[in-house]
Amino acid sequence: MKIMLVGFGRWGSNHLRILKMLNMDVYVVDSNEDSRKKALETGIPQSKISDSYDSFLDEVDAVDVVTPADTHLEVCSAAFEKGKDVFVEKPLALNSGDCRKLCKMAEKDKKILQVGHVFRFDPATNFMVEKIKDGTLGEIKWMIGNFYGFKRPRMDAGVSWSDSLHYIDLFNFLLGKIPVKVLARMQDNLGRGMDDSSWISLNYGDVDAEVRANYFRPKKKREVVIIGSDATLECDFTSSQDKIKIYKNTHAKNENTWVATQGEVLTQEIMQAEPLVLELESFIDCVKNRKKPLADGEDGYNVVKIIEAAYRSAKEGKLINLEE
Secondary structure, X not given: OEEEEEOOOHHHHHHHHHHHHOOOEEEEEOOOHHHHHHHHHOOOOHHHEEOOHHHOOOOOOEEEEOOOHHHHHHHHHHHHHOOOEXXXXXXXXXXXXXHHHHXXXXXXXXXXEEEEOHHHHOHHHHHHHHHHHOOOOOOEEEEEEEEEOOOOOOOOOOHHHHHHHHHHHHHHHHHOOOOOEEEEEEEOOOOOOOOOEEEEEEEOOOOXXXXXXXXXXXXXXXXXXXXXXXXXXXXXXXOOOOOEEEEOOEEEEEOOEEEEEOOOEEEEOXXXXXXXXXXXXXXXXXXXXXXXXXXXXXXXXXXXXXXXXXXXXXXXXXXXXXXX
């Protein structure tokens, strides 16, 4: 299969590594001359490297978009107009209107549109879905996502767009629905005109969730906590061992007081696999077999709609009802 990779920055280089590993015939496009030189150094022929995606749209079968978010509408639209299937890194676009346009374009011509919500492909996520469905945790009450660490801020969007959206989508996936209400607080500590610290509360009707993200905490944290009536699950996505722990802790009322009972702690080893490999393998399978992606355009649209509501909540200082 011939795939055009548009964008060869830090994350784009990971895409190229994996596409080559999967024996794809890769074409690379980047407007930056140094990036094109680096692509050449990886063994991509000069004839398959360009500064314009127009150079190869007629030759390839699919397009892999790893460019800044504000270019996604332009690049994806051009690909759809040429009848190509598209994988696009998150977010799908920077406003829900553009997301809806891309969804309609893909739907009209029955093209694959997969959005890079990579946590859906982590083997730990599959385990969490199973534990929610089989009742191990009891009734789900509350979910917490921590996504932070000291790192360089992205320049195309704030931390809610770059990091918080990972767990917003993950919670949508784990619960099989989207929230009905959103409340948020955001800060621009560096004075860049974009948020670098974010707290977003999501109400799914019967379950509450919160997502915290920032660029400042010294230690890298990629953590999800799922609190149920019968047990609490903790998942540390950065851990290579004991990635998931289940605490059989419960609260029960005893006459006029409450009792907190600590139960056994179960640890779960998770299959070692690179989620990006599984994600791109899935995209290739969807293209070949015309299957619906695990993270499709509608999923991408939903996340953007929720983040828009979060920014509005932070600006106006109030709870936003998504059903209005």
